[in-house]
Amino acid sequence: MQGGDSPARAVDEEKPGTAGITIRAATPEHLIQLCVKAFTEHGVDEQQVEFVKVFFLMHQWFMTSEDLAQAFIDLYQGCDETVTCDKDSYWIVNFPVHFDMDGRLRSVVQNLGAVIQSEGNKQLRELVDLSTVPSYDWMRNMSVRNPASKHARKVSLVFNHLEPEELAAQLTYLEYKAFRRIHFVDFKNYALTASLKDQPKLERSIALFNGLSQWVQCMVLCKTTPQQRADVITKFINVAQHLRVLQNFNTLMAIVGGLSHSALARLSKTIACLPSESQKLLMEYTELLSSNNNFSNYRKVYHSCTGFKIPILGVHLKDIISLQTALPDKVEGGLLNFRKMAQLAIILRELTHLQGHESVPVEANMDLVNTLRLSLDLHYTEDEIYELSLAREPRGSLSSPTTPTKPVVFADWVAGVSPPDPNTINKHVHDMVEAVFKNYDHDKDGFISHGEFEAIAGNFPFIDSFCVLDADQDGMISKVEMKTYFIRANCHALRNSFKHAFHETTYFRPTFCIHCTGLLWGLIKQGWKCKDCGINAHKHCKDLVVMECRSKGSTKRNESLTNGVTVHEMTLSAKRKISQRQKRSSSSPSHMSEQSTQTDDVTRRATTLRDAQGHREVTVVDGEFYEEQSLLYERLLKAEEAREKLMEENCMLRSRLDTANEQIVTLKSHIGVIRQNTIAFILEQMDALHMQRDTEV
Amino acid sequence: MSKAKAQQPAVIHKVIMVGSGGVGKSALTLQFMYDEFVEDYEPTKADSYRKKVVLDGEEVQIDILDTAGQEDYAAIRDNYFRTGEGFLCVFSIKEQESFQATQEFREQILRVKNDENIPFLLVGNMIDLKDQRQVSYEEATKRAQDWHVPYVETSAKTRVNVDKVFYDLMREIRARKMEAIRQNNGKQNKNRKKKKCVIL
Numbered sequence: 037m038q039g040g041d042s043p044a045r046a047v048d049e050e051k052p053g054t055a056g057i058t059i060r061a062a063t064p065e066h067l068i069q070l071c072v073k074a075f076t077e078h079g080v081d082e083q084q085v086e087f088v089k090v091f092f093l094m095h096q097w098f099m100t101s102e103d104l105a106q107a108f109i110d111l112y113q114g115c116d117e118t119v120t121c122d123k124d125s126y127w128i129v130n131f132p133v134h135f136d137m138d139g140r141l142r143s144v145v146q147n148l149g150a151v152i153q154s155e156g157n158k159q160l161r162e163l164v165d166l167s168t169v170p171s172y173d174w175m176r177n178m179s180v181r182n183p184a185s186k187h188a189r190k191v192s193l194v195f196n197h198l199e200p201e202e203l204a205a206q207l208t209y210l211e212y213k214a215f216r217r218i219h220f221v222d223f224k225n226y227a228l229t230a231s232l233k234d235q236p237k238l239e240r241s242i243a244l245f246n247g248l249s250q251w252v253q254c255m256v257l258c259k260t261t262p263q264q265r266a267d268v269i270t271k272f273i274n275v276a277q278h279l280r281v282l283q284n285f286n287t288l289m290a291i292v293g294g295l296s297h298s299a300l301a302r303l304s305k306t307i308a309c310l311p312s313e314s315q316k317l318l319m320e321y322t323e324l325l326s327s328n329n330n331f332s333n334y335r336k337v338y339h340s341c342t343g344f345k346i347p348i349l350g351v352h353l354k355d356i357i358s359l360q361t362a363l364p365d366k367v368e369g370g371l372l373n374f375r376k377m378a379q380l381a382i383i384l385r386e387l388t389h390l391q392g393h394e395s396v397p398v399e400a401n402m403d404l405v406n407t408l409r410l411s412l413d414l415h416y417t418e419d420e421i422y423e424l425s426l427a428r429e430p431r432g433s434l435s436s437p438t439t440p441t442k443p444v445v446f447a448d449w450v451a452g453v454s455p456p457d458p459n460t461i462n463k464h465v466h467d468m469v470e471a472v473f474k475n476y477d478h479d480k481d482g483f484i485s486h487g488e489f490e491a492i493a494g495n496f497p498f499i500d501s502f503c504v505l506d507a508d509q510d511g512m513i514s515k516v517e518m519k520t521y522f523i524r525a526n527c528h529a530l531r532n533s534f535k536h537a538f539h540e541t542t543y544f545r546p547t548f549c550i551h552c553t554g555l556l557w558g559l560i561k562q563g564w565k566c567k568d569c570g571i572n573a574h575k576h577c578k579d580l581v582v583m584e585c586r587s588k589g590s591t592k593r594n595e596s597l598t599n600g601v602t603v604h605e606m607t608l609s610a611k612r613k614i615s616q617r618q619k620r621s622s623s624s625p626s627h628m629s630e631q632s633t634q635t636d637d638v639t640r641r642a643t644t645l646r647d648a649q650g651h652r653e654v655t656v657v658d659g660e661f662y663e664e665q666s667l668l669y670e671r672l673l674k675a676e677e678a679r680e681k682l683m684e685e686n687c688m689l690r691s692r693l694d695t696a697n698e699q700i701v702t703l704k705s706h707i708g709v710i711r712q713n714t715i716a717f718i719l720e721q722m723d724a725l726h727m728q729r730d731t732e733v
Numbered sequence: 734m735s736k737a738k739a740q741q742p743a744v745i746h747k748v749i750m751v752g753s754g755g756v757g758k759s760a761l762t763l764q765f766m767y768d769e770f771v772e773d774y775e776p777t778k779a780d781s782y783r784k785k786v787v788l789d790g791e792e793v794q795i796d797i798l799d800t801a802g803q804e805d806y807a808a809i810r811d812n813y814f815r816t817g818e819g820f821l822c823v824f825s826i827k828e829q830e831s832f833q834a835t836q837e838f839r840e841q842i843l844r845v846k847n848d849e850n851i852p853f854l855l856v857g858n859m860i861d862l863k864d865q866r867q868v869s870y871e872e873a874t875k876r877a878q879d880w881h882v883p884y885v886e887t888s889a890k891t892r893v894n895v896d897k898v899f900y901d902l903m904r905e906i907r908a909r910k911m912e913a914i915r916q917n918n919g920k921q922n923k924n925r926k927k928k929k930c931v932i933l
Contacts, residue, residue, distance in 0.1 A: 230755035232805055242805045249808030293809040298845050327798050327813055332779035350809070353802030358776040361759040361801075362767075379774075418807065422844065 046070075047368050057087055057378045061371035064099055067091060068107050075122045092131055093385055094377040096220055098365075101134050101141040109148050124148070133219075133388075139553035195255065198404075200271060204278035204287075205398035206405050207248070208346070210412075211287045214241040215346055216391040223384060226353060227360040241349060245290045247412035252294030254416065256306075257424045265428075266309035269295060273314045276321055282397065283345035285325075285338060292321045299418075299425040306429070344397050345390065355383050406467040410522070465522040469515055483512035538578050541565040551577035743785060745794045746906045748899065749817035750801070751810075751842070753834040756825040757858040759801040760889035765899050766797070788903050795903060814845040819852035819906040821898055824873075826857045826886065827865040832873065839880060852905035853882045856898050861888040 046062030059070065071091050074084035095104050108123060124145060128135055135142055217237045225235060232239045252272055259265045272291055279288040294300070295318060301307075307315070324333050331351050338347060363376040473484065542560045549556055549563065550571045556563035564578045565571070573581055750758040766784055767774070775781060782797045800813060814820075822838050824831040835855065843849065855877045857868065870886070877884035883901065887894040 226802075230801070230804075232754075239805075245806060246808045289809065293806075293812055297808065297811045298815065299811075327816060329779040330777070330782050335777060335779075350803035350806050354799065355776040355802075357802045358759050358763070358799070359774065362763050362774040362776070375773075418811075418841065 047371060057090065057374070058083075059087065059374050061367045061373050061375065063370075064372055065107075067372065067374065068104070068111070072108070072111055072123065075126070080126065088126070089130075089385075090374075090378050090381040092127055093220075093388070094381050096134075097224055097377060097380065098372055101138050102144055105141055105144040105148070109144070109151075139548050139555065143555075200274035201278045202401075202404070203408075204275045204282060204284075206401060206408055207275070207287050208279065208282050208284045208398050209400045210244060210405060210408065211284055211346055212393075214244050215286065215349065216393075217241075218349075218387075218391070220384060220388060223353075223356060223387070227356045230357060244412060245286065245349075248287065248290040249294035249297065250416055250421065251412050252291055253297055253299050253421050254424075256295075256300055257421065257428055260428075262303070262305040262429075263309050265303065265306040269300070269306065269310060269318075270314045273317050273321075277317065280321070283341045283343070285334065285348045286346045288321065289325050289348045289350075292318070292325055296322055299422045302425060303429050344393050347387065347390065352383055352387060356380065359383070406470075407472065410465065410468040465519050469518050469522065472518070473515055483514050484518070485512060536566040536571070536578070536581065537568055538564040538566055538573070540575075541572070543572070547572050549574045549577050551581050743792045743794045744907075744910075745783075745796050746903045747796045747798070747816060747818040748902060748906075749798045749813060749820050750823060751814075751820055751838045752804075752823035752856075753831045754801070754804045756823045756828070756831045757889045758821075758823050759799055761821070761823065761856070761858060761887065761895060761898070762797050762799045764889050764892055764895045786900075786903075788900065788907065793903065793907075795899065810841060811845055814842050817842075817846075818909075819854075819902045821854050821856050821902060823856045823858050824868065825859045826868045826873075827859055827862050829867045832857075832868045832876075835876070849881075850909070852902055852909055853880070854898055854902050854905075855880070855882055855884045857884065857886040858889060860886045860893060861891045 046066045047060045048058055059067070062070070070084070071088055074081045074088050080088055095101065105124070128145075135145065214237075218241060219237065222235055222238050226232070226238055232242070255272075256265050256268045259268055272295055276288055276291045276295075279285075279291065310318075324337060325331075325348070326333060331348075334348065334351065338345070359376065359380055363373060363379070365373055365376070367373045540561050541563060543556060543562050547556045547563065548554065550573050552574065554574070556572060556574060563572050563574055571581070750762055752758055762782070763774075766782065782799065784795050784797075786793060786795055798813060798817065800810070803809065803813075820842055822835050822842075824835050826832075839853075842851065842853070855873065857870075857873050873886075874884050885894050885898050885901070887898055889895060
C-alpha cells in the first residue's frame with residue numbers, strides 16, 4: 037500500500053463500490069502516481085480506465101489543473117517520456133475544455149511542448165499539441181450570439197399567434213445556452229459555498245428559470261376574464277407538451293411550476309374553464325415533476341431518456357450538495373476521500389456530458405429569442421403577483437367582476453424603484469425592438485401602425501396603451517419611441533446589474549484577463565480593473581466582457597439613498613416643529629408674522645426654482661447620478677437652514693437658562709435671610725418667655 | 734377495528750427543510766437520517782429521505798424534503814411548500830442575513846398553506862461556533878414568540894438537539910392531524926365517537 041519512495045499513502049477499497057474504482061482514499065501524490073502507472077505503451081491499462089476518467093474529471097475538486105500538469109512534468113524529468121506525453125495527450129483529447137478554459141494550464145503544457153521540441157522529439161511534440169483544442173467561447177462568455185442562421189424562417193413574434201411548438205423550441209434554445217455554460221468549477225463552488233455570490237453563470241440560469249415561471253403567471257394574470265386566462269393556461273400546457281418531447285425538463289419544470297403556483301392554482305373559476313384534457317395533462321406533468329420520494333418519477337423518466345436532454349438543474353444541485361455534506365473530504369487521517377470523488381463524478385460526468393451536445397435539436401430564431409429574452413427579464417416580486425391574483429379573483433367571493441377591471445398598467449408597478457444602469461437594458465431593448473421592426477414594419481418605413489402594435493403588445497403583460505408609447509401623437513410608433521418606452525418600463529428589471537467601472541491598473545503579480553483568460557502583459561498598466569466587482573481585463577477585451585457587474589457596493593448605494601430620505605424627512609419635521617414653537621413663543625405683532633410668511637414664500641419659490649434646475653440637470657445629463665446629487669444638495673441646504681435655526685434657538689434657551697439660574701440664586705439667598713430672621717425671632721420669643729417665667733418665680 | 738389499524742402502513746409525516754443556502758439544512762437532515770457516519774450515501778435513491786421512527790411508542794414514517802440547492806428557485810418553492818405538513822425553518826446563528834431571510838420564508842409558507850398554525854419550528858443552527866455568533870438568542874426567541882412558534886438551537890456537527898427538532902415537529906404535525914380527524918368526525922357523525930377512541 038505504500039507508494040514507493042514518495043510520502044504517498046493510500047487505502048484500497050475492500051469491495052469496490054463504484055465499478056472499476058479500486059482505490060478508497062489516498063494522498064494526491066499517490067493518485068498522480070497511480071494515474072501515471074495506468075498509462076502503458078499500449079495506452080491506458082484497461083483495469084484502470086475508470087479510475088483515470090474519474091481522476092481527470094474530478095481533479096479540479098482538490099487541486100488546480102496547473103499543479104497537476106506541473107506534477108506530470110516533474111515526473112517527466114527522468115521518467116519514460118512517451119508515457120507522460122500519452123497522459124497529457126489523453127487529457128487533451130478527452131477533456132479539451134480544461135485546456136481552453138484555464139490559461140495557466142495552457143501555458144504550463146506549452147512550456148512542456150517547448151522543452152520537448154528543444155530536445156528534438158517531433159513525435160512527442162505532436163502529442164501535446166494544443167492547437168486542435170476546440171474553442172469553448174460559449175462557456176466563457178455570459179452571452180455569445182450565434183451567427184445568424186442563413187435561412188431565417190418567418191415566424192410570428194406575437195404570443196397570441198405563436199405556435200406552442202415554436203415557443204417550446206426557442207425556450208429550449210435559451211435554456212440550453214444558459215445550461216451548457218455552467219462549468220465544473222461553478223458546480224464545485226456552489227456545492228462548497230451554497231451561495232450564488234460570484235457565480236454569474238449559475239445565477240443566469242436560475243434567473244432564466246424564475247423569469248420564465250413569472251412570465252407564465254403574469255401572462256395568465258394580465259387577462260381579465262376567467263375564460264381568457266384559461267386559454268393562456270391551455271396554451272402553456274401545450275408548450276409544456278412540446279418541452280416534454282424535447283426532453284427539456286428544466287424549462288418544463290419552470291412552466292409547470294408557474295402554472296401550479298398558488299397565485300394561479302387558487303383561481304378556481306379559471307381552472308373551471310380549462311378543458312378536461314388540459315387539466316389531465318397538467319396533472320400528469322405535476323406528478324412527473326413532483327418532489328415525492330426524492331423526485332423518483334422524474335429520475336426514472338430522465339434516466340430512460342437518451343440523446344439531447346436538459347435536466348432539472350435544482351435536483352442535481354441538491355444531489356451534489358447532499359454528497360458534499362454527507363461524505364468527508366478527508367478520511368483515515370488526511371487521505372483524500374477518493375470514493376467521494378467517484379460518487380460525485382457520476383453526477384458531474386452526466387451533467388458535463390450533456391453540455392457537450394454540439395447542436396440543439398431546435399433551430400434558433402434570433403428575432404423571437406430576443407423578444408423572449410426581454411419578456412423573461414421583466415421582474416416582479418412574488419407579492420406583487422399574488423396581489424394581482426387576489427385582485428383578479430378575490431378570496432371567498434363567488435362572483436367575478438362583471439365588467440373587466442381597469443387593466444393594471446405596467447408602469448404603475450415600477451414607480452418608486454430606482455433605475456439601474458440604462459446601458460445594460462439598452463442593449464436588450466435594442467435587440468428586441470430591432471427584431472420587432474424587422475418582422476412587423478412591413479413597408480420598412482421605420483414606423484409601426486396601431487394594428488401592428490396591438491399584435492406585439494400581447495407578449496408583454498401590463499404594457500401601456502398605444503397612445504402612451506406614441507409620445508409625439510402622430511399615430512405611428514417609431515423605433516425611438518418604442519425603445520424609450522421599454523427602457524423606462526424595464527428599468528426595474530436587472531436592478532442589480534450595473535456597468536463595469538474600468539480603470540487602468542498596474543498589477544504586481546501575474547493577473548489574467550476575465551474575457552480571454554490570457555495573461556495581462558507588460559510592466560506597468562497591464563490591464564483594466566473594475567472598481568466595483570474587481571474583475572480584470574485587457575484594454576481590448578474590456579468592452580467585450582459580457583458578464584454584468586455584480587458590484588458589492590450596489591446594495592450600499594441603495595441603503596445610503598434610503599438613509600438620505602429619512603434624514604430629509606427628519607429635517608423637514610424638525611423644521612416644522614421649530615416654526616410652530618416660534619409662532620407660539622413669539623408674541624410679536626401681526627406685521628411680523630406677515631413678514632415671516634412672506635419670507636416663507638420666498639424660500640418656497642427658491643426651492644421650486646432649485647427643483648426646476650435640478651430637473652433640467654437631470655434631463656440634460658440623463659443619468660441617475662446627477663439626479664441624486666442635486667437632491668443631496670437640496671437636502672444639504674435644508675439641513676443647514678434647520679441647523680441655523682436650531683442654533684439660534686439654542687442660544688436663546690441658554691440665555692433663559694442663565695437668567696433662571698440667577699433667579700434661583702437670589703431666591704436661595706432670600707430663603708437664607710428669611711430663615712435667619714425666623715430663628716432670631718424664635719430665640720427672641722423664647723428669651724422673652726424665659727424672662728417672664730423668671731420674673732414670675 | 735384496531736387490528737385493521739395495526740396492519741396499515743405507518744403514518745407519514747412530511748417535513749420540509751427551508752432556509753437560505755449554507756445554513757446546514759442538508760447537514761441536519763443527514764444527521765437525523767443516518768445516526769452513524771455514512772460510508773456509502775446515495776442521494777438519488779427514492780427512499781433516501783424517508784425513515785421509520787418510533788414517536789412516543791407509535792411507529793411512524795418521516796419524509797423529509799431538503800430544499801438545499803434549490804433555495805434560489807423562488808418560483809418553485811411555492812410548489813414544494815404546498816406538499817409539506819410541517820416546516821423546519823433553519824438559519825445560521827453566525828450569519829445575520831440568513832436570519833433575516835427566515836421572515837420571507839415564513840410569509841411565503843403562510844401564504845401557500847393559508848394557515849397561521851401550521852407546524853413550524855425556528856431553528857438556529859451551528860451553535861458549535863458560538864464565538865462567531867451574530868444572531869443573539871434573545872433576538873431569535875423574540876421573533877419566534879412573535880410567530881407563536883418554538884425556537885431551538887442546534888448543531889448538526891456535534892448533534893445537539895438534532896433529534897429534538899425533528900421529533901418536536903412530528904409531535905406538532907401529529908397533534909394537528911388528530912385535531913383535523915376529530916373535527917371531521919364531529920361534523921360528519923356525532924355517533925361515531927367510538928371510532929375516535931380507537932384511533933387515539
